[in-house]
Amino acid sequence: MRYAETGFNLEIDLSSGNIEKVETDPKLTELHLGGLGTNAKIMWDRVPPEVEPFSPENLLIFSSGLLGGTPAPAANRTIVTTISPQTRLMAYSMMGGFFAPELKFAGYDKIIIRGKSPSLVYLWIKDDKVEIRDASHLQGKGSLETSEIIKQELNEPKAQVASIGLAGENRVFFSSIEHGRSSASRGGLGAVMGDKNLKAIAVRGTKDINIARPEEFIKLCNEVLQYIQWRADNPIKHVPPILAGLGSPQEMAIHDEQWHTTAFSWGNARYRRKDFWTEEVEKEWTKVQDGAVERLISCYNCPMKCGAVISYPTQELSKYMMKCYSKLTYVMGAMADDLEFGFRIAGLAQGYGIDGFSGPQVMAFAIELYENGILTDEDLPGFPSDNEGRFFYLLEKIVRREGIGDVLANGVYWAARQIGKGAEEYDHNTIKKHEQIPIKLGMLNPIFFLLLSTGEKINITQIEGQLPQAPFPNPEDRKEFVKDWIQVPSDTIKEFFLKWEPRGEYAFPFYPDFQTACELVEWQETMHYIDDAVGLCAGLSSFPIKPPYHINNLPQIISAATGLDIDRDELWHKIIKRNRNLIRANNVRRGLRRKDDKPPQDHWKKRFPEYEAKLLDEYYKFKGWNAEGIPTKETLEGLGIGYVGEDLEKRGIYNNEQSEENN
Amino acid sequence: MSKVKKTIKVIKINADLCNGCRACEVICSAFHASPKYSINNPARARIRVVFDPVKNVYVPVYAGGYMAAECMGRDKYVIDGKEYEECAFCRSACPSRDAFKEPDSALPLKCDMCEDDPPQEEPLCVQWCLADALTYEEREEEVEETEELDDLETGLKALADKHGFQNIVDSVARMLQKEEV
Ligand code: SF4
Ligand code: SF4
Ligand code: SF4
Numbered sequence: 001m002r003y004a005e006t007g008f009n010l011e012i013d014l015s016s017g018n019i020e021k022v023e024t025d026p027k028l029t030e031l032h033l034g035g036l037g038t039n040a041k042i043m044w045d046r047v048p049p050e051v052e053p054f055s056p057e058n059l060l061i062f063s064s065g066l067l068g069g070t071p072a073p074a075a076n077r078t079i080v081t082t083i084s085p086q087t088r089l090m091a092y093s094m095m096g097g098f099f100a101p102e103l104k105f106a107g108y109d110k111i112i113i114r115g116k117s118p119s120l121v122y123l124w125i126k127d128d129k130v131e132i133r134d135a136s137h138l139q140g141k142g143s144l145e146t147s148e149i150i151k152q153e154l155n156e157p158k159a160q161v162a163s164i165g166l167a168g169e170n171r172v173f174f175s176s177i178e179h180g181r182s183s184a185s186r187g188g189l190g191a192v193m194g195d196k197n198l199k200a201i202a203v204r205g206t207k208d209i210n211i212a213r214p215e216e217f218i219k220l221c222n223e224v225l226q227y228i229q230w231r232a233d234n235p236i237k238h239v240p241p242i243l244a245g246l247g248s249p250q251e252m253a254i255h256d257e258q259w260h261t262t263a264f265s266w267g268n269a270r271y272r273r274k275d276f277w278t279e280e281v282e283k284e285w286t287k288v289q290d291g292a293v294e295r296l297i298s299c300y301n302c303p304m305k306c307g308a309v310i311s312y313p314t315q316e317l318s319k320y321m322m323k324c325y326s327k328l329t330y331v332m333g334a335m336a337d338d339l340e341f342g343f344r345i346a347g348l349a350q351g352y353g354i355d356g357f358s359g360p361q362v363m364a365f366a367i368e369l370y371e372n373g374i375l376t377d378e379d380l381p382g383f384p385s386d387n388e389g390r391f392f393y394l395l396e397k398i399v400r401r402e403g404i405g406d407v408l409a410n411g412v413y414w415a416a417r418q419i420g421k422g423a424e425e426y427d428h429n430t431i432k433k434h435e436q437i438p439i440k441l442g443m444l445n446p447i448f449f450l451l452l453s454t455g456e457k458i459n460i461t462q463i464e465g466q467l468p469q470a471p472f473p474n475p476e477d478r479k480e481f482v483k484d485w486i487q488v489p490s491d492t493i494k495e496f497f498l499k500w501e502p503r504g505e506y507a508f509p510f511y512p513d514f515q516t517a518c519e520l521v522e523w524q525e526t527m528h529y530i531d532d533a534v535g536l537c538a539g540l541s542s543f544p545i546k547p548p549y550h551i552n553n554l555p556q557i558i559s560a561a562t563g564l565d566i567d568r569d570e571l572w573h574k575i576i577k578r579n580r581n582l583i584r585a586n587n588v589r590r591g592l593r594r595k596d597d598k599p600p601q602d603h604w605k606k607r608f609p610e611y612e613a614k615l616l617d618e619y620y621k622f623k624g625w626n627a628e629g630i631p632t633k634e635t636l637e638g639l640g641i642g643y644v645g646e647d648l649e650k651r652g653i654y655n656n657e658q659s660e661e662n663n
Numbered sequence: 664m665s666k667v668k669k670t671i672k673v674i675k676i677n678a679d680l681c682n683g684c685r686a687c688e689v690i691c692s693a694f695h696a697s698p699k700y701s702i703n704n705p706a707r708a709r710i711r712v713v714f715d716p717v718k719n720v721y722v723p724v725y726a727g728g729y730m731a732a733e734c735m736g737r738d739k740y741v742i743d744g745k746e747y748e749e750c751a752f753c754r755s756a757c758p759s760r761d762a763f764k765e766p767d768s769a770l771p772l773k774c775d776m777c778e779d780d781p782p783q784e785e786p787l788c789v790q791w792c793l794a795d796a797l798t799y800e801e802r803e804e805e806v807e808e809t810e811e812l813d814d815l816e817t818g819l820k821a822l823a824d825k826h827g828f829q830n831i832v833d834s835v836a837r838m839l840q841k842e843e844v
Pocket of ligand 1: 074076096097246247248297298299300302303304305306307537538539540
């Protein structure tokens with residue numbers, strides 16, 4: 001019997017219409033766990049670097065994690081993997097909600113989609129019955145509306161649907177895959193789904209997921225829940241309210257937006273408005289938010305209710321669902337002071353299916369180009385004079401790829417190069433061709449420098465976590481903080497925190513030493529890679545300060561569920577390291593090199609090029625990578641994936657380390 | 664019939680507080696697995712959360728009795744401006760829907776208040792509902808003594824309604840014969 005996993009993948013060839021249920025090799029679970037780990041393995045084996053993002057050969061994988069569908073709270077992530085049209089690297093975005101558990105209950109760990117359908121279709125999976133169905137009537141429909149229509153026509157109110165909107169159909173490079181209150185939105189996965197002519201996947205399952213050591217497992221789950229309850233009454237002190245609790249940032253419940261609105265940048269990631277948050281704004285925004293939020297809602301088997309039912313109409317529906325920070329991304333991108341605008345446009349944009357991070361930044365970029373004469377009235381006929389109007393205008397153009405929208409739909413990096421005339425100068429907030437969170441700070445932070453530079457999720461919130469973002473000025477507060485810090489892997493991290501000062505010898509950028517910086521970065525990154533393999537939400541694990549899931553209880557939780565005996569060392573230094581290197585290798589094979597490992601150019605005002613280079617050198621060494629950021633043959637050999645090194649060698653990658661520009 | 668004292672167990676459902684997480688379904692199905700917690704499958708749960716976010720409809724419903732036939736009408740309720748199907752509140756395992764039936768056998772499911780062994784202090788769905796949409800109360804009441812069908816009888820009754828009593832007797836006889844061979 002297979003525990004925690006189903007042991008089957010669903011292979012769908014949209015070109016031929018062939019559908020197969022394929023048993024997986026249990027050995028791969030031992031080596032990679034599941035989720036992102038096994039996705040990376042499949043991508044390595046089946047998608048060589050010659051395969052273009054919009055090629056029938058590109059795979060689109062919807063995967064559950066190894067713990068998905070078990071009673072482990074918040075084990076609900078769907079990990080979607082493909083080659084991104086924007087970064088041209090392996091893209092992996094996760095969505096919460098209910099999709100992955102339902103897929104498991106239907107009897108599958110993953111859906112692996114290849115080929116390209118001749119016409120628009122959707123997939124319907126009900127336990128053993130799998131059908132490819134016509135979706136011509138869904139063309140152009142909003143993502144949420146699509147899901148409603150499908151559930152109705154199948155008469156399956158309990159089906160879970162993941163769908164794309166118009167943006168995905170039109171292959172917008174930052175289009176998302178939407179699923180109710182959640183979305184897999186980074187990296188342009190929706191465009192690949194659109195390219196495959198796949199409008200949606202609906203799934204309903206009624207089968208069992210087995211647990212290897214039930215008593216032990218449920219006890220651990222109960223401990224997680226008890227800790228969550230305890231933390232509800234014991235928030236972290238000395239950090240902004242938005243970082244004090246568990247879950248994804250509680251954007252739907254919290255009204256105090258001082259931190260986001262004054263610490264993050266507005267417009268095209270340009271302006272900090274340190275005095276934006278006034279009593280008046282707070283009063284007005286509270287009113288708007290309370291009027292918009294009808295109910296706080298959770299993902300599958302999680303008490304955190306990070307999302308909300310929002311009473312603003314979107315296309316044909318009267319309400320939509322929102323989570324996290326998208327209520328602010330459009331507001332801040334448009335320099336609009338009006339939260340209501342945020343709720344109005346976010347619903348529409350979600351229906352079209354675009355990424356709430358990248359979308360507003362592309363629009364803000366376009367407005368800057370217009371204001372600086374690089375885009376003109378010829379490019380933007382009838383362009384409104386107010387920024388809110390402009391955002392709506394640009395949204396419509398982009399999702400239809402109409403006029404200049406066709407260029408902007410490729411994202412800031414590519415659009416800047418297509419437009420030329422100095423537009424490249426305005427592309428200042430991307431990493432690896434992907435738009436980043438709009439934060440501009442003063443002093444270089446060595447830890448974030450490494451996270452931003454080397455993170456292959458290319459999204460800082462998906463790789464950092466657990467560490468307060470700034471030192472506590474009062475040493476007594478630090479002492480109190482580390483007292484119950486059971487989530488850390490070693491005392492080094494506590495010692496780092498105890499000494500960490502806002503200024504002086506123990507302050508950034510030269511504190512901590514290289515070794516500690518590397519350990520801090522690897523710890524944060526590793527926690528995310530565990531989540532992505534087992535399908536846990538980062539909101540209860542790798543992201544918040546002092547989470548209920550951590551490096552010291554996860555090995556036991558995974559072991560109890562699966563029956564594999566995995567200790568901390570095996571989990572971290574073997575499995576996760578193997579997965580990490582396999583992803584790196586997938587991307588190295590696609591041209592990723594040291595030159596791509598850098599933060600947005602103006603992320604900090606105070607930069608230290610030589611020191612940064614040394615940091616990167618040290619981190620690469622720490623990781624077992626060479627000076628170009630390529631995993632060495634020895635590293636790969638030591639992780640039991642020597643075949644990866646052999647392939648890199650055969651391709652001449654070790655001899656000719658500098659790659660051509662990978663485009 | 665004589666009167667007896669009985670502990671009435673009440674689960675108060677505050678649908679306004681429900682966040683649709685379905686943790687109640689998870690823990691109910693896991694608790695009733697054998698061995699305990701060895702399986703998760705919400706399709707086996709004795710509580711279902713009917714939810715439709717686009718209408719902001721969230722209703723946790725407990726499995727009550729088994730019904731041989733579906734009811735005639737399909738009324739609709741409007742509460743606070745929101746429209747609910749009557750079925751959204753109904754506790755029955757009835758032929759019109761797949762709720763509250765074992766997925767393999769289609770045998771009806773019924774909430775037993777987690778009185779399984781070992782008896783739980785509080786029903787598990789209540790324990791796992793951190794949103795407090797489900798809360799538990801006990802009170803004593805005098806009631807008339809009645810005979811309640813146990814699980815096996817309920818199941819058999821459902822099968823009898825579906826296949827006819829004689830067919831069941833015949834099948835059981837056949838199965839017994841096979842066992843003996
Ligand atoms: S913490 Fe929030 S985002 Fe994460 S699973 Fe729970 S409800 Fe969903
Ligand atoms: S556990 Fe509570 S909040 Fe979650 S679905 Fe059940 S009743 Fe609703
Ligand atoms: S009380 Fe127990 S049996 Fe009834 S629904 Fe809740 S968990 Fe299930």
